[in-house]
Amino acid sequence: MWVNQYVGNSKQFRSQFVQCVKELSYLGYDYLENFPYLKKHFTPDEVIKICDQYGVSMSALYCNLSEGLDELKEDAEYTAAMGGKYLICSSGNWPEDQGLDCPADWDAVKKDALLCNELGVYCKNAGIKLLHNHHSYTTVCRRPEIDAFARQTDPELVGFCVDDGHAMVAEVDIIHLVKVYADRIDYVHIKDLDPTLSWRGRGMSWVPLGLGTLNLPGFFEALRGIEFDGIVCAGLPAGCEKINHFESARLSRQYLRSAQGL
Structure with a gap:
């Protein structure tokens, strides 16, 4: 997310992306994740070359289902071509004035589930896995919506990327979610937040790992309890x-290393 401010200037974007790869590699991160705008500035081979130079890999692209199936298929192809293993998607964003007390849109949940089943087939044929992330303030973010989405998607085609931060914002018990959907979790976004900081809005007062109030030890204990061995991505x-x-x-890397041994 460091480079999203440079999306409109390809020269700056390319320079800043390379610098980010250098810095994250130096800090000890092994895998990096980015957004579909990456494909506008780099060919897949260029991404591979840059990552190889600094000893890291691109694990995934993070997209939004509102892009539409054709664009999402391009995201999948690009992910596979740059050596990634996952295409992570979130559902469409709610309007700014819509809060967590609004009724669920079950038709929209079903629509997203059907879209993910179709996209999941395409991803599988491309050699990658489609994962859904329960991002807060989207069509599928609260527990009833997550459960309905899970029932309507094929576990073989659609896995889950769980996120402790967005679970907290959407009032989802992340530890219980991990236990219930253990066999569908392939990837983890981990965040920390400080609810006393209101300036970020909508409860998303993110802070570096270990400096907030989320139960990170409990989250990791739950992941170890299901013998999770996938990628843990520090959300920044x-x-x-x-x-x-x-x-x-x-x-955040210091916390993962010293407190969790990762």
Whole structure:
């Protein structure tokens, strides 16, 4: 997310992306994740070359189902071509004035499930796995919606990327979610937040790992309880930096290493 401000300037984007890869590699991260705008600035071979140079790999692209099936298929093809293993998607974003007390849109949940089943087939044929992320303030973010989506999707085609931060915002018990859907979890987004910070809005007051109030030890205990052995991606959204992006990534990597042995 460090580079999204440069999307409109390809020269700056390319330069900043390479710098980010250098810095994250230096801090000890093994896998990196990005958004579909990456494909507008780099060929898959260029991404592979840059990552190989610094000893890291691109694990996934993170997309939104509102892009539409044709664009999502391009995302899948690009992910596979750059050596990624997962296409992670979230459902469409709610309007800014819509809160967590709004009624569920079951037709929209069904529509997303059917779309993911179709996209999941395409991803499988491309050699990658489609995962759904329960991002807060989207069609599928609260527990009843997650459960309905799960019932309507093929576990062989659609896995889950669970996120402790967005679970907390949407009032979902992440530890119970992990236990119930253990066999569908292939990937983890881990975040921390400080609810006393209101400036980020909508409860998403992100901070570097270990500096917030989320039950990170309990989350990791639940993951170890299901013998999770996939990728744990430190979520570093814009706004969570204490000083700058690098420092935020450093503090988060330090927490993962010292507190969780990762």
